[in-house]
Amino acid sequence: MGRTVLPFSRVLEQEVQEWRKFRRGLRKEDQQFLDRLFEEARLHVQAGVYASRPWPFETILISVLLEHEKALVELRSQIKILEGQKGEGES
């Protein structure tokens, strides 16, 4: 449909390909975590599309950081709850 620039979802796929060698150099148990990072970037593709930044890797990094931040916030609140329960148990 008259597209010249690759859609961001395809750009992501290309980036994944470009990190192939790095992936190969990792231990098997570490490779799956690398894959998860790129999957996290996929969750925010539309923001990447809209922002159209010239360096796709920056967009990928910030998407991954975003997901990590979400996980951290979730974990912190879980810990608080658990500590609260533990505290109640002890007192």
Place this chain on the structure above:
Amino acid sequence: MEIRGRLFDLYPLESSMILWIKSEDGRLRRFEDPFRPRFYAQGKKTNLFDLFHSLSAGRRAAGYQWTRKEELWSGDEVEVMEIEIVDSEYYAQLPRILPQWEERITFYNCDIPLPQTYLYEKRIFPTGRCIAEVEGNRIFEIHPDPSESVWIDDEDVPDLRVMELRALNQNGSGRGWRSLVLECEGYRVEMETIDVGEIERFLKHFDPDVILSDDGDASLLPLLFSEEKKWKTSISWDREPYPLKRQIHPKGRSYFSYGRTYYRAPAHLFLGRWHIDRRNSFIYGESGMEGVVELARLAKIPVQRMARTSPGTAITSMQLDQAFQDNILIPWRKGEPERFKTAWDLLVADKGGLVFQPKLGIFEDVAEIDFASMYPTMMAIHNISPETVLCGCCENHRVPEAGYTICEKRKGIVPKTLHPILTRRTWLKKMAKEGDPEKREIYNRKQTALKWMLVTSFGYLGYRNARFGRIEAHEAVTAFGRESLLQAKEICEEEGFELLHAITDSLWIRKKGFREEEILELCQKISEATGITMSLEGIYRWMAFLPSKGNPESPVANRYFGLFQNGKIKARGLSFRRGDMPPLIQEAQVRMIEVLSETKNMEDFQSKIPEILDLLLEYGLKLKDGQTKQEDLAIGKRISQEPNAYKVDSLTALAAQQLEDVGIEIHPGEKVRYVIKDAESKDKAERVKPFPLVGPDDTYDVKKYLEMLVKATEEILIHFGYDMKRLRKELKGFEEPSPPAAGRDSRVRVKRFPFFY
């Protein structure tokens, strides 16, 4: 003498246009209207005279005159030479003759189908009421009945006599049939061997206006034509008395579109009679005869031709008509290439719609809201047209992101054409919901046909070869689209809604315990902010977003299913919606979904799981039993290349090759239907068997089909923890551990449900 009637058919013949008009008393009459095609040339007068003299020396041109018309891109009035061509055949040759002059002269209006030009000029349309001044069979003047219009509801559509032509016992590949059937007015003739004389008698007796066929273009008519040759008898398919040479146009061809190959059978059109092949008409398939006629009227394209062309041709014709009425010259070659852009410009502008990946899972409290005809509405309200975007005369930065200018002085051809279509479609949709119950289906078909025209209007804007295309206009539309979607999202989020999923012009939002009024208010706010009507598609009792087939943790758009409050299911991407899935698997999944149609919420859904597992078992047994009919296991896939061009022997390729081997021709883009016999067989010839070669003794690959069944079940139950592994266990769990006894009589014994014996 004055004749009043409806225009039934028209086609050019030498220097006339032949018209068939059905007068008010029901009689169909043939008339001739002298009609010489014209085209326009712009350039230095000396060159133009050279051109004219060359054409008239070759007896092609009859005359010329000077006239002033508007140039599309600039909007300026220019002086052009209007050249009259002697007849329709010479007009058709212009695209071959004129290129040698193109360095000195710019040409216009040289490749527009003549029936359309005639209709634009006279302002009449197929099936429309017109008034003609005639003498014998010659028309002196014709114009539309003043009370007639394509925009009103057509009350008294005339009765046309319809004859059906089809073959009985056609199987999936359309080859190998038992008898030919002719039906008209309740009478039916069935013939096992083709009797050309019988067909001619039938045709002459009933003299139908319309012949409706199934695969007439692809197989029936070519067959009958060759029979005519063989027996040296002709059948009077045409009503035209003049011995015109039959032109089979266009020839059949395979074409590639959006990553898929398709095959279009050659068109067999009749003169003075309509031949509509139901299987060779996109628009018929989508919106029935009513849709075909609706588009023929709006686009001013003869009905049988409209049946065979695309919605894109229809919208283009409406744009050409608009240009004609506005006295605008119609460019011959596509004139406006893309403006040079920096890499940054390109990055910013070259995007499509926004797609928010869905959150995976099953949810309650979900509503779906959709923009109505987003892109065409954007084109209409923001005046986006190839000649208005980046016009030379204005300076503003109306287009979001890219900042292109949109003309403030002229209304573009594309928005002008779209406005009334949008209005009519809104009205038709309303009538389809609220109008006379008997006519609701008809209104719905018409609005579907209009929908397709609107959808293609956007695509053509960006199409390199479109007459009225310009990539920056296309980019402008998507920019406004993204802006509108983001505005909608922001308004929803401000009101406390969560965005589950969004795709270009639809949003799925969720908030615990919302009321319907809240959603309607949201829609109102969004409509006001964006200028496009936002409407509530429905509120779901529950909604499930499915992961990608490759990765169960990865979300993907367009794979979901949900139950609306009104009891209707909406599903995308599931097995039962896929045309290549075997009917048995589709049926199994449909029944599973039907089990869910009475549920109130997610808890209810969960309680139905045992019933769904029962269905898995039921169909699993059907497959294992070996009792399933071959047709129910048919997989139908399109081939993308010639059968022998495949490098890898996929199941589909093998099936296609088997057909070729027995002399059944199959083209890229056509579907092959086959049964999987043994997918892993060392002997490739035993892996699949295509229809019609499948025999009653052919066995099938139970394991493979069971996998499909399990996958289909997984689609329904994945969010309750039932993946392929667990479902396979469920299937096995109902079997006796000992192997079944040899022979057909052994039944698989079931532990828990005695009624399955």
